[in-house]
Amino acid sequence: MTIELDLRGEVCPYTFVKTKLKLEEVESGEELVVIFDHAPAVENVPRSLKNEGHKIMGIEQKGDHLWKVRIRKA
């Protein structure tokens, strides 16, 4: 099952904090898809999550300032 989290309108550090909180609701091995419209978050949130042991399955740009990041929970 894939869970989606829409973080449009959120900026650092809430982009990371809210992603991390949502991951607590996700089972290990499941995917979380997070939508961002804040460019620095698209680089920093995946890097931070990798540092926490999670896997980044893909980063897809969906528009001028819109990205979807697929995360697999460790």
Add this chain to the structure above:
Amino acid sequence: MKLGILLTTSPESENTNTVIEISKSAREEGHEVSIFLMYDGVYNVNKKEFAELAEKGVDIAICAFNAEQRKIGKVDGILFGSQYDHACIASDVDRFISFG
């Protein structure tokens, strides 16, 4: 020893020179130094002394969001990171000094 430094003031502040001199001295003594720049502290990233510190092995990270707000472009050798990186520095070091 690992030393962490937070700098939140612009280069006009005396804090900038203090951070540069502490970092230089600490590196010369063989200590590890990590600096995080945020708020107006991000303006320091373009000072040549900070590039020199990076060359001497000082890890410098900057709040990418604050830099974007102040129209500061990326600089080679500097991590344009987030509060996560700030938290990692604070958690990892033996001593942490805040200049604000």
